[in-house]
Amino acid sequence: MSRLVFWIALAVLIFFAVRAKLRAAVRNQQMHVPPQGRPAAAPPAAIEDMTSCAHCGLHFPVSEAVRADGRDYCSPAHVPPVAH
Ligand SMILES: [Zn+2]
Structure with missing residues (x-):
């Protein structure tokens, strides 16, 4: 037992x-x-605003814009030289 x-x-x-x-x-x-409720790192490019270069017209994300005198440029090379 x-x-x-x-x-x-x-x-x-x-x-x-x-x-x-x-x-x-x-x-x-x-x-x-x-956790299911929280979205895991949504791609920022999908919701990012786009802008265009004031010099060549290329469209690109706002975060990559080079800003000068209130306009957006695709690269520093397209920013017009400042005239004084
Ligand atoms: Zn440009």
Whole structure:
């Protein structure tokens, strides 16, 4: 009879040990996966405003614009020299 109790206790111990291991593994996975509610790094180019160069008319993102006297230019080379 005591042998049966021993085996039942062993089975219960193994059951709880395996369950704890599985829960830890699931928790680890959840920590590495970003939450569903938050969008993971949306591409900024898709929502960025565009502008055109006042010199050559090239269209490009506003963040790459070279600004001079209230106008946007594609590169410093297209900024007209300042006349004083
Ligand atoms: Zn240009």
